[in-house]
Each structure stands twice: as structure tokens, then as C-alpha cells.
Amino acid sequence: xxxxxxxxxxxxxxxxxxxxxxxxxxxxxxxxxxxxxxxxxxxxxxxxxxxxxxxxxxxxxxxxxxxxxxxxxxxxxxxxxxxxxxxxxxxxxxxxxxxxxxxxxxxxxxxxxxxxxxxxxxxxxxxxxxxxxxxxxxxxxxxxxxxxxxxxxxxxxxxxxxxxxxxxxxxxxxxxxxxxxxxxxxxxxxxxxxxxxxxxxxxxxxxxxxxxxxxxxxxxxxxxxx
Amino acid sequence: xxxxxxxxxxxxxxxxxxxxxxxxxxxxxxxxxxxxxxxxxxxxxxxxxxxxxxxxxxxxxxxxxxxxxxxxxxxxxxxxxxxxxxxxxxxxxxxxxxxxxxxxxxxxxxxxxxxxxxxxxxxxxxxxxxxxxxxxxxxxxxxxxxxxxxxxxxxxxxxxxxxxxxxxxxxxxxxxxxxxxxxxxxxxxxxxxxxxxxxxxxxxxxxxxxxxxxxxxxxxxxxxxxxxxxxxxxxxxxxxxxxxxxxxxxx
Numbered sequence: 001x002x003x004x005x006x007x008x009x010x011x012x013x014x015x016x017x018x019x020x021x022x023x024x025x026x027x028x029x030x031x032x033x034x035x036x037x038x039x040x041x042x043x044x045x046x047x048x049x050x051x052x053x054x055x056x057x058x059x060x061x062x063x064x065x066x067x068x069x070x071x072x073x074x075x076x077x078x079x080x081x082x083x084x085x086x087x088x089x090x091x092x093x094x095x096x097x098x099x100x101x102x103x104x105x106x107x108x109x110x111x112x113x114x115x116x117x118x119x120x121x122x123x124x125x126x127x128x129x130x131x132x133x134x135x136x137x138x139x140x141x142x143x144x145x146x147x148x149x150x151x152x153x154x155x156x157x158x159x160x161x162x163x164x165x166x167x168x169x170x171x172x173x174x175x176x177x178x179x180x181x182x183x184x185x186x187x188x189x190x191x192x193x194x195x196x197x198x199x200x201x202x203x204x205x206x207x208x209x210x211x212x213x214x215x216x217x218x219x220x221x222x223x224x225x226x
Numbered sequence: 227x228x229x230x231x232x233x234x235x236x237x238x239x240x241x242x243x244x245x246x247x248x249x250x251x252x253x254x255x256x257x258x259x260x261x262x263x264x265x266x267x268x269x270x271x272x273x274x275x276x277x278x279x280x281x282x283x284x285x286x287x288x289x290x291x292x293x294x295x296x297x298x299x300x301x302x303x304x305x306x307x308x309x310x311x312x313x314x315x316x317x318x319x320x321x322x323x324x325x326x327x328x329x330x331x332x333x334x335x336x337x338x339x340x341x342x343x344x345x346x347x348x349x350x351x352x353x354x355x356x357x358x359x360x361x362x363x364x365x366x367x368x369x370x371x372x373x374x375x376x377x378x379x380x381x382x383x384x385x386x387x388x389x390x391x392x393x394x395x396x397x398x399x400x401x402x403x404x405x406x407x408x409x410x411x412x413x414x415x416x417x418x419x420x421x422x423x424x425x426x427x428x429x430x431x432x433x434x435x436x437x438x439x440x441x442x443x444x445x446x447x448x449x450x451x452x453x454x455x456x457x458x459x460x461x462x463x464x465x466x467x468x469x470x471x472x473x474x475x476x477x
Contacts, residue, residue, distance in 0.1 A: 117323055119284055124311060126338065
């Protein structure tokens with residue numbers, strides 16, 4: 001079979017897998033934001049006991065391999081009577097893992113905003129919560145985009161490990177194709193190129209987003225009033 | 227000047243504040259009456275800015291009490307957020323909200339704190355920007371404004387809340403010399419318009435022209451205070467004379 005003929009068979013199958021890759025990535029990134037952003041706020045503005053808990057959460061998840069976390073959820077939890085589907089396990093393990101990294105990105109973004117703005121917000125009578133909501137968060141999200149883009153790219157690649165618990169994402173499909181056609185080189189090259197294209201497109205989109213949301217004049221201000 | 231009929235706007239009683247082992251404020255007592263312009267001067271590190279922040283409780287004093295008119299701000303039962311909106315504050319570094327236009331900076335407090343409708347808030351904000359001479363810069367972001375313009379937007383932001391007193395924390399210290407004038411002009415206008423003001427500044431020209439009182443602070447206490455006339459020409463303490471002489475020479 002020629003490579004071209006093989007691609008005609010492989011691409012549609014890999015595309016199905018890619019959709020699953022997208023689905024897992026998107027859901028895990030979503031879980032990551034939902035936990036990571038509040039975690040970052042808690043780590044910067046929370047009371048001491050909360051900061052300690054959140055820091056512990058972040059360090060544990062960042063300090064252990066994500067594969068260990070995935071296996072712990074998928075193979076470990078059933079021991080306690082909690083059996084999750086492969087998909088759910090993937091969402092939970094990768095989503096929580098991502099939340100730890102995202103928390104750190106968001107924390108960096110929050111801390112890049114001068115404390116003076118918080119003071120100014122309080123001085124006009126805003127509560128702490130209002131100041132965070134209307135002054136800190138809108139800027140933190142913008143500042144976080146570059147680091148957050150890295151997380152999107154990392155997530156798309158990292159989802160490939162869930163093939164180990166038989167989630168039929170792209171790499172899992174690739175393994176099936178390979179078993180059938182015995183052509184690992186062609187298969188993995190194809191898979192690699194697809195990942196590369198997807199990630200290139202994502203990077204362009206996120207780059208545009210970053211530019212669109214840039215606060216006018218802010219870079220200039222940073223340089224001139226250091 | 228006859229101050230008997232004027233009400234007290236800010237009252238500080240025996241304010242103490244320490245950061246670690248360093249006692250920054252060692253018992254400050256003072257009153258500011260309606261329409262008064264008090265200029266706080268003193269060497270750096272004497273707690274002038276800390277004292278200013280104790281007035282609106284951005285810094286909580288360790289000891290002592292603070293009143294805004296009849297409300298005791300140091301009372302735990304006081305809703306401090308609600309009280310703070312009546313105390314305007316202008317910072318050395320402007321502290322504008324970088325993601326909002328000049329107009330957005332002024333409207334934010336109006337809509338979110340006072341609950342004003344958007345249209346009404348815009349109108350009010352434009353009036354305040356006009357007051358500081360920046361009505362044509364309303365759509366500019368802080369990053370697109372000069373230091374002097376930023377500070378004037380910051381003043382407009384505070385004024386929009388209709389404060390009963392304005393606190394200025396070295397408002398011209400971060401500005402290029404040629405931009406100081408425009409900010410002082412706005413401050414003078416305010417002072418002449420009857421605004422009650424407490425200013426930490428070393429702009430002696432400003433103090434001479436509009437201050438009701440110059441307060442000289444050193445080592446966490448008020449060393450001496452009096453009218454600009456007395457303080458600049460004939461103070462009681464040699465140290466006051468020396469210090470004010472030095473900063474007058476500079477300006």
C-alpha cells in the first residue's frame with residue numbers, strides 16, 4: 001500500500017481520535033480554569049490557612065507525574081468502591097493537574113498588577129471583593145494569556161497519555177491502525193504532523209487574542225515609568 | 227482666622243503605628259476643620275504617608291482613634307468601605323486602573339460603589355474630567371497619558387465620589403518637573419474652592435499660597451505646626467526653620 005493510499009484510510013480515523021483529543025483537552029482546560037483561577041486568588045488574597053492548603057495542593061500536583069495521578073484515579077479509586085469511566089478519570093486527573101499549573105500562571109498575572117491599584121480601589125470605597133472583581137481580575141486574565149497559551153499547547157500534547165487507559169483519542173487510534181497495517185513510522189509521522197498543525201493553529205489564534213485584548217499604551221507605560 | 231463655627235472633618239487621637247520593631251507613628255493627635263488645607267512636611271521615613279493612610283484606614287493604626295465627622299472609623303462596627311468613599315485619596319504613583327480609560331477610571335466608583343446609572347455616571351465623570359482640564363482625554367488609557375495627566379485623572383476619580391476631605395500623598399513626587407505645575411494648579415483650585423485637604427508634599431510654594439496650616443513631623447511625632455507665615459518665617463524650633471529652609475531652597 002502506498003503512503004497516500006494509507007493516509008486515505010488513516011486520516012478519517014485519526015480525525016475521529018483528534019475530536020476526542022479536543023474534547024478531553026477542552027474539558028480538562030475548563031476544569032483547570034475553574035479550579036486554578038480561584039486557587040490563584042486564594043493563594044494571593046486568602047487567609048493564611050487557605051494559602052497553605054492551596055499551596056500544598058499545587059505543589060503536590062506539580063511535583064508528581066501526571067501519569068501517576070491518572071493511574072491513581074483510574075486504577076486506584078476502584079479499590080475504595082469508586083469506579084470511574086476512562087473518560088471521567090481522564091477529565092479528573094488531567095483537569096486537576098492542569099489546575100495546579102494554571103493556578104501558578106494566574107498567580108503570576110495577579111501579582112504583576114501593582115498593589116497600588118488595589119489601594120486606589122479601596123480608597124474610593126470598594127470592598128476587597130469588588131476591587132478584585134472589577135480591577136484585578138480583568139487585568140489578570142489579560143496578563144495570563146501568554147502563559148495560559150502554553151498550557152493549552154501542553155494540554156493538547158499531554159492528553160495523548162490517556163490512551164494508556166483506553167480513551168480512544170488520536171494516539172489510541174494510531175496504535176490500532178499500526179496493529180492492523182504494521183507501519184509505525186508512517187503512522188507516528190502522520191500523528192506528529194497533525195499535532196504540529198493543530199498546535200500551530202492554536203498558537204496563532206491565542207496570539208491574536210492576546211493582541212486584541214492588549215491594554216492600549218500599557219507596554220509603553222511600563223517602559224517609561226519603571 | 228476664626229474657626230469656631232467650622233465643623234471638624236477629621237480628628238486623630240493618639241495614633242500609634244509600628245512596622246515590626248520600627249515605631250513609625252508615636253502618638254499623633256490632630257484635627258482638620260472644614261475647608262482647611264493642611265500641609266504635612268518632614269524628612270522621609272517620619273510616617274507622613276502612614277499617617278495619611280491611617281486617616282482612611284488603608285493602614286490600621288495599632289492604637290488611637292480616628293473620626294470622620296461624627297463617625298469613628300476605628301470603631302469595629304463602622305462600615306469602613308462605606309465611610310471611605312467620603313475620603314478621597316491621591317497617590318504618589320497615581321494608581322490608575324490600567325485597563326480602563328480615563329472616563330472608565332472615574333466612572334467605576336460611581337457605578338459600582340454609588341450604584342449610579344451608566345449615563346448619569348458618564349455625565350458626572352465628564353464634569354470631573356473637565357474640572358481637571360482633561361475632558362478631551364476621556365477615551366485615553368492611563369498608558370497613553372503623561373504623568374501629570376494621570377495624576378489629574380486620579381484626582382478626578384477621587385472628586386467624583388464627592389468626598390468631604392481629600393488626602394494627597396506626595397502627589398507630585400513621581401512627576402517630571404515640567405509636569406508638576408499642572409497638578410498643583412488643580413490642587414490650588416480645589417483648595418480655593420473650599421475643599422478640605424490634607425497634603426503630604428514638599429511643594430513649599432503650594433503651602434505658602436494655599437495652606438491654612440503647615441504641620442512639621444519628625445520621628446513619628448508632630449514637632450511643630452502653625453500658619454505658613456509663622457512656620458516659614460518664624461518657627462519656634464530651630465529644627466523646623468532648618469528643614470523648611472532647606473526644602474524652600476530646593477523649590
